[in-house]
Amino acid sequence: MDLEKLDAERPAPPVHRHPSRQPEVAAGEGCLVVAIRLPVRIVVFLVVLPVRLVWDACAVAARWLDRAVFRPLGRALLWAGRAVFVWPLVGLWRYVLVPLGRALAWLGNLVVVVPAGWLYRYVLVPLGHALVWLYTRVLTPFGHGVMWVLRGIGSVSAVIGLGVFAALSWLTRYLVVVPGVWLYTWVLTPVGRTVAWCAKGLAWLVGVLVTGIGTGLYWITRILFVLPLLAVWRWVLVPVGRVLAVVAREIWNALGHAWRVAGYVSLAVGRFLKALFRWVVVEPVRWVYTRVLTPVGHVVRDAVLRPAAEAARAVGRAVRQSLASARLTLRRTRADLRRVLVGEQRPVRGENRREPIGGDTRTLGSSTTALTKD
Template identity: 95%
Template sequence: MDLEKLDAERPAPPVHRHPQQQQSGEAAGEGCLVVAIRLPVRVVVFLVVLPVRLVWDACAVAARWLGRAVFRPLGRALLWAGRAVFVWPLVGLWRYVLAPLGGVLAWLGNLVVVVPAGWLYRYVLVPLGHALVWLYARVLTPLGHGVMWVLRGIGSVSAVIGLGVFAALSWLTRYLVVVPGVWLYAWVLTPVGHAVARCAKGLAWLVDVLVTGIGVGLYWITRILFVLPLLAVWRWVLVPVGRVLAVVAREIRNALGHAWRVAGYVSLAVGRFLRTLFRWVVVEPVRWAYTRVLTPVGHVVRDVVLRPAAEAARAVGRAVRQSLASARLTLRRTRADLRRVLVGEQGPERGENRREPIGGDTRTLGSSTTALTKD
């Protein structure tokens, strides 16, 4: 029976419901005031939130475009410039200046500091330390033992004298200070202290009674004048107003959430409409003009004007190059003729090959004029 009573009195475990079911349950249990407040609040909040959401989505799209088209290339350029201005010079300075200089300084430090310090420790400080140890063990230690023996003797004599003086001072202190002090405490200070303690207890009781009475009076005055009115104001004014304000704040919060989500859908639709409008007003006409007008015109200009002009320019260039080559050859021959007339024959002309023999002395595979096949 006791177990059945305990099972009956035990509270039921809470049931976890879906958020939509919970909201529907709350809506079913809400009053008419909440239902009357909800629709106007959501309409007003939606009208306020919609421009904010549109501006927010536009700023987000602009920020993504700026990050992809401006800031990311600018960051890469700044990173490359930072590496070129700071990292690579510092790496070169470390690799080709500081590291070799550090090696040289380490070698100089070893040569100037470490080696002399090791020599000083090995050949000066170690022998000096052994000499000091020998001096301490052979001279200072026996001298110290002798001094301690003398001091012990002096201390024994001083201890005997001090014990006698201490005994005399103890006897005088006992009969001149301690005994009179004990008598004064037992027969004078103790009765006076008991009387003072009783007076203090009575005065404390009187002060306690007065303070308790004053405290009880102030408690009831404060309770009647302040606590009870404040409690009434809290219970009958502030709590109902707070509940109404809590309902309004909750509805405003829920309305902000719904308005933000609905404004997101509206912003998405507006963005898609603007994108489609931009595509059909700007992109498609430009693409049609490029593919249907500019590309054929460009092909015609390329085939009719640019290619013939390029061919004519190349032909003119070839003609000019040939003319210049023939002029240079004529100039060379004229200069060679003048040199031959004025100076005489000095050797083969500049245009001839000086390395090959002339006439029948030309080297061939079947002849024996080379150095390897010569008899």
């Protein structure tokens, strides 16, 4: 009995569960949530399934278009762009603009830089030295003399100005400042204090009136508007909002589950269609190509095409030999006709006619002219 009591009092070990294997009904969910969840998921699944099928079909079509159409088209457009724009521009830059720029740089150096350097060296530098000498030797002493004269004139003017300023200060003090201080002390200050006391009393009265009116308006607004709106918010909108939040959350979760389940269904449908297309179209075509067309093609190649090609090559060789024989016969006939009509031509020896060699040396009894030559 003691062991049983100890086993009953011992806390149970925690159970570790995978996050994806949590129970469907979480803690705190009521019967309304459970009653809404299953119909909402069924309806959402029936709505989402065609959308997911269309989406997956569009994705497969887009991948096929990208692989079979857009990439080759992009490569072709890239090659065409290079051929139309890049290569002409490179040729223009390399064979036109660069030589033209070098020629313009050489011309600018010859026309602008060299004359400017000559002007600076032989005109501006001597002119600058001359101006410096003029400033140092002429203008500076003249300026010092002028400044000495101006300092003397300024000292005299300062003495006269100080006297005038002292007289004006005394007159201003006793004609303006002293009467102004007396007027501020004995007239403006009492009047200002009286006006300030009256303004404070008026402000206090206006504040009391505004406070009373504001308090009345506050309670009227609170009783007529705030309390009814608070009751509507607390007892109507908050419960409705909670119900709508539960419905919206369940619809969102149902959309997620339906999208995933529709993905599995779409994958299964795609695999089924792929297998159906393979066994209905691809495999028969492959079987026909392998079992029928390939042997027939081999038979046609071995029995028809190769003998025909060999016969064609033999005919070609015979035709070429016939044409060669005909050309040779024609050449011989033409040579015989020329020999009959013109006679046998003596072979032309490639020798120097200016100086005879060998047995044709010049002697006294022989002649080398064309008329008396043997």
